[in-house]
Amino acid sequence: MKNKIFTLLLAGMAIFSSCDSDRDSNPVYNQPETFTLNKPALSDNIFDLNSSSHIWLTCSQPDYGFTAAVTYTLEISLTDDFEKVQVLPTQFTTAKMEVKTNELAVCATNLFIAEGKVKDDFPLQTPLYLRLKAVVTDLKEPVYSNSIEIKTELEYTLPPIEIPKKLYIGGDFCEWNWDNTLEMVPVNGVEGKFWRLIFIPENSSIKLSQTSTEETSAGFAETTINDNYEASVTDNSGKIGFTKGGWYLLVVKAAIEGAELRYTMDINEPAVYLFGPAIGDKWAPEEALKFTVPQIADDFFVSPAFTNAGEVRACVIAEDKDNWWKSEFMVFNNKLEYRGNGGDQARIQGAVGQKLYINFTAGTGKIE
Incomplete structure (x- = not known):
């Protein structure tokens, strides 16, 4: 009888152990509403973005119910409502982040240019509002931190704009897979001018890009379209939309206009x-x-x-x-x-x- 009781106890312990193991290997996902971005040290001082190299930021990890591999991106805005934002290119994977002040300065300059400022308006002192966006792979919803305010001294800071030496086309024709873009052909001896014969499906869209990535892509707003072949081009959610499908000869000229790189695209008959x-x-x-x-x-x-x-x-x-x-x-x-x-x-x-x-x-x- 004692042996039977001992056997039952062991079985019960195994069941409870199995349940605990299942809970550990299958954690319950919690969708956090926010998380905390801390103010940097000396946040009441004015940060000179052009004479310093970095600012350290720290945060608490969002409570997902389990320890997750989180990717953080830093957004900045001129207002606390974040109606217009710029996203720093560097991403972070830890809760302690070395933020490059040059990236902050470039993003802040872009925000002021969008507000109508010109180079002669700089330098200026301005508050900037920062917040983090946290993303976990395979989880659909990002999580945003609280915002913090820092005081800054900002000079006009934009990377030099160069005419691209290469140009690519991405779009529905390659299922927006930027590894399968078409490289345009340079026009011999003409800086910034490219051409390509391309078959574009009906009611599909394309974008141009200096690299075979979406990060440097340009769409309808950045491109002046000369439709010489009745392609019926539209603004398709920022992309260059083609209503009529078929073969086209695309001739693209890149030019610097003010502080922007813009394109002119001639859509021509595919005449060979x-x-x-x-x-x-x-x-x-x-x-x-x-x-x-x-x-x-x-x-x-x-x-x-x-x-x-x-x-x-x-x-x-x-x-x-x-x-x-x-x-x-x-x-x-x-x-x-x-x-x-x-x-x-x-x-x-x-x-x-x-x-x-x-x-x-x-x-x-x-x-x-």
């Missing part, structure tokens, strides 16, 4: 031309020299049949008709290669009756 000895020494765009345009993304543009044996040249017009070579390209070993900012490409020979086939989506081609 065959030039050179293989087509009777024709060197200017005309209807008879155009490639046929496919109806889908993954198919060939097809040139007219070669009328002569000799050099094959192909191009779009991204600058002007006399400078067609600034936007030429050719197929080598079944691979499409753009001239871009490079020198003369190797010459490819064609025979009478052959045609040049180019798949601009796949980056392939052939002569046959």
